[in-house]
Amino acid sequence: MRFADPQACPDCRGAIAGQSTCPHCGLDLTSAEVRQLWQTLLQADELLARAALRRDRSVQAPPPPQAADPFATAAPPPPPPAAPAPVPPATPPPPAQSPTVGPLPSYPQPGPVPADYALGGFLQSGQLRAGERTPPKEWSVGTILLTLGAFGLIVAGFIFVTRSWGDLGLVGRTLVLLGVTAGFAALGVWVTRRTLRASAEAVWTVVLALLTLDFFAARHEGMLGLDGMSIAWAWVVWGVVLVGLGILIGRFARAFLNADLLSTALVGGLGITLAGIGAANVPADWDMPWRSILALVAAGLLALATRPAGIRPLTITARVVVAAFFTWSYVVAVIGLVDHPKVDELVGDGHGLPLVLMAVAAVVIAWLVAPVRIWAVALAVFAVCALVAVPSGDAWRPEGAWLAVAGLAAVLAVAASRGTNAWAKGLRGGATPVVGGLVLLHLGLLADVFNAIGNGFDAAWSGPWDGRLDPVWAEDTAAWVVIPMVIGLVVVAWFVPRWPELKAIHRHASSAVAVALALGALVAVVEARLQLWAGVSALMVVAAALLAAHVRNLGVLVGPTAAVLVGFAAALAAPNQGVSASAYVAGAVVLAGLSYAKGADWARQTYAIASVIAFVGGLVAAADLLDPPHAVPALVGVVVSLALVAATGVVLRDQPVRIGVEAAAGFTMFVALIAEGSTSEAAVRWTIVGVVLIGLSFVVPDRQWYLWLGGAALAVAYVLLVVDSGFSFVEAYTLPLGAIALAVGFYFVRKKPDMETWLLLGPGLTLALVPSVPQALANPTDLRALLLGIGAAAALTLGIRFSWQAPFVFGVTILTLLVLFNIGPYANAAPRVVLIAAVSAMLLGFGITWEDRVRDGRKLVGYVRSMR
Missing domain, CATH: 1.20.5 (Single alpha-helices involved in coiled-coils or other helix-helix interfaces)
Structure with a gap:
């Protein structure tokens, strides 16, 4: 049997398996006492082994291997004890002398548990693996009890002061205050000297809370003349006292605990906060920005006073508190600037001075405190911009603010385009809100652009060509202001992508300029209230410039931006038909240039389709301006579309945009074909399409299937002519078409002997024979039935003569039906x-x-x- 058993609890001997606490008796197996007990048990096992060896008088063997210490981690196992010298039998050992014991295994003295034991429980390997991090220590029962006790005492003291205080006299109150506070202060000194850190944290928190209660209770009762102190000055005084007490207690505790108390550091931060708030309320008649700055100064001075103490938690807390006061003061100064935007108020009444002081303070902080330099410079830059933009906007609304934002954004974008140090980064940080404000301003002004487009569609082609575009959101603005606004936006678009942080998009600076130029031009033509033709012309000129940039391959977004700008120009031109026709044709030219330039095939196809639609629409609108007969505009659309189809087959045969042009021309042609008009006018249009397509099928080698489209168009034209002529018998519609189809079929039957007759002759036979069958069967003895029988017999003869299946089946079927229906009346009689x-x-x-x-x-x- 061994005393040291790693699988058994040293108290109840219950089985354990790596737990930090015995599951049977609850013994904390990670405490220093249990570790010391483990070493003692190992020593007992060693002594028993030596006694057995001495009893057997045998050669001393090495002691039995020690069991792995479940409480030890990184410490190496102790060396085996030295064997004692053999004792002769005749010389017994002195009775009073204990057996010689070798070197005992070292074990830690009672005290703080090493970091290696933060894992808790028995470590099977005896130590942490290399690179393994120790998890955070959980709160022990003692720590929780200390925290609850301290909190309970604070609550009890508060209840006592608020509920039972009035029952005591002045002397009793004084004695209670002094006695309780002094007692806890003495307890704090005692636990600190005993190096009980958790207890020190709790007790000193209670002491500082009691001192706070003592001070404000004494002021309330008029002790020591404190009732003559205003509440604001009381907060200032007690805040200073708390900071001093936090420093004194912290330095005292560090001498014994070799660590800084967190509670006193937090109390010091609370003292700085109280002093700052109190200082802000001392001059109650001051404006809020000045009171906020006074609070910042008070907090900053107290924070500086904590630095010589060298208490790191207190220093960090003080910095956080001062940063909060600085942020509050900055926001209040900006609000004060907005509330008093007039120049005489900012300068004469001093309402702008707080923000100026905050900007100067930000620069000083940036100079002295390197870690916050970027943020401080950004705040200083933004403050300067606000000091310029707000009074400018108030002096001249809204143009002053527009000009200020545009100018500041352009200057800052250029100035911040170089440099990688903290000062340059801070400059870019402060410039970002201004640049974003300029972009948002232009996007907001797009509301007027869309409003102008909507008004134009409401009065489509009914307004004058020299009518003015009417902004609503920003009416009565100076027209010339839009020019510097556009310039500022373009400068921002060129230099912002050159900022070091935006190096990845530097190569897209040209695209950014194109987008900015298009956006600025759109806003400018509306806000400047240009005449309709002038505004549309200006947009088309910008689109043409973007087309030239796209041809030179200056940016991936240049081409799409030009196309979008053409669309906006065409939409703005809606009030007048002449301007619309001109805009459509000019836009078609720009889009055609985009489709001809290099680029992705899908993009070029898109440009080509849009160009064709715009071109045909523009020419139709222009033709309608001449007040021609009703059928002329639709006929112009058909002719222009056919011309584009022909040009595509001849000129663009090997171009990737060919399919797009053909599809768009086919669409416009179909729209023109179904346009409103008489039946005869529609027949003329369909006839022209049929004839031209059939002719193109022989001219364009790879478009022979135009023949079928042309034939279909001619068939539609023939049907329309028959309808217009008023014929009532069906053969007038179908027989000519069937004859044409049969002629074409007979031609290909000879040309392609391997094709089936159902494919070549079936359509013609269907059109020539089948439509007459119902009426012939209804009257099997009239002329229609006779002629149908002759046609069926001819088809049967051809089928038998040339072994053609389709004519044979048609002939047999129709003749059989005619014979049966001719016999029917006689059979019935x-x-x-x-x-x-x-x-x-x-x-x-x-x-x-x-x-x-x-x-x-x-x-x-x-x-x-x-x-x-």
Whole structure:
């Protein structure tokens, strides 16, 4: 049996398996006492082993291997004890002398638990692995009890002061205050000297809370003349006292604990906060910006006073508190600037001076405190911009603010484009809100652009060509202001991508300039209230410039920006038809240039489609301006579309935009074909399309399928002509088309002998014969039935002569139907017994000769299948 068993609790001997606390008796296995007990048990096992060796008088063997210390971690195992010298049998050892014991294993003295034991529990390996981090220590039961106790005492003291204080006299109150506070102060000194850090944190917190209660209670009761002190000065005084007490207690505790108390550091920060708030309320008649600055000064001086103490938690807390006061003072100064934007108020009444002081303070802080230099410079830059923009906007609304923002953004964008140190980064940080404000200003002014477009569509083609664009959101603004605004936006777009932080988008500076130029031009033509034709012309000139930049490949967004600008220009031109026609044609030219330039095929296809639609629409609108006959504009659309299709097949045969141009021209042609007009006018349009497409099928080698489209168009034209002529019989519509289809089919039957007749002759036979069948069967004895029978017989003859399946099937089917319907009236007039006898005789004959009929039927099916 061994006393030191790593699998058993040293108290209850219950089984354990790596826990930090015994699951049976609750013993804390990570405490220093248990570690010392473990070393003692190991020593006992060693002594027993030596006694057994001495009893057996045998050669001293090495002591049994020690069990792994479940409480130790990084300490190496102690060396084996030295074997004692052999003792002769005749010389017994002195009875009073204890056996010689080798070197005992070292174990830690009672005190703070090493960091290696923060894991808690028994470590099977005895030490932390290399690179393994120790997890944070959980609160112990003692720490929790100390915290609850301290909090309870504070609450009890508060309740006592507020509820039972009035029952005591002045002497009693004084004694209570002094006695309780002095007692806890003595307890704080005692626990600090005993190096009980958690207890020191709790007790000193109670002491400082009691001192605070003592001070304000004494002021309330008029002790020591404190009732003559205003509450604001009381906060200032007590804040200073708290800071001093925090420094004194912190330095005293560091001498014994070799660490800084967090509670006193937090109390010091609270003292700085109280002193700052109190200082802000001392001059109650001052404006809030000045009171905020006074609070900042008071907090800053107290924070500086804490630096010689060298208490790091207190220093950090003081910096956080001062930063909060600085932020508050800065915001209040900006609000004061906005509330008093007039120049005489800012200069004469001094309402702008607080923000000036905050800007100077930010520069000083940036100079002295390197870690916050970027933020401090940014705040200083923003303060200067606010001091310029706010009074400018108030002096001249809204143009003053627009000019100030545009100018400041341009200057800051240029000035911040170089440098990588903290000062330059801070400058860019302060410039960012101003640059963003300029962009947002232009985006906001787009509301007037969309409003002008909406008004134009409401009065489409009914307004004068020299009418003015009317802004609503920013009416009555000076027209010339838009020029520096556009210049400022372009400068920002060129220099901001050159900032070191935006190096990844530096190569897109040209695209940014293109977007800025288009946005600025849109806003400018509306806000300047230009005449309709002048505004649209200006936008088209900018689009043409962007086209030139796109041709030179100056940016990936230059081309799309030009296309979007063309669309806006066409939309703004809606009030007048002449301006719209000109805008459509000019836009088509720009879009055609975009489609011709280099770029992705899908983009070029898109530009080509838009160009064709705009071009055809512009020419149609221009033709309608001449007040021609009603059918002329639609005819112009058909002719122009056909011309574009022909030009595509001849000129753009090898260009990637060919498909897009053909599709767009086909769309515009179809729209023109179905345009409103009489039946005869529509027939003329369809006839022109059919003839031209059939002609193009012979001119364009890879567009032979135009022949079928042309034929279909001619068929539609013929039907429209027949409808317009008032014919009532169906053959007038279908027979000519069937004849044409049969002629084409006979031509290809000879040209392509491997193709089936159903594909080549089936459509023509269907159009020529099938539409007449219903009326011929209804009147099987009239002329239509006779002519249909002749046509079916001709088809049957052709089928048998040339072994063509389609004519054969059409002929047999139609002739059979005609014969049956011709016999029908006579069969119906004959007596029923004759009809029954005839049918029975036929069935009997078929039954007797069934096998021959089956053989003949198979031959007939094989004959038909063998046809072409």
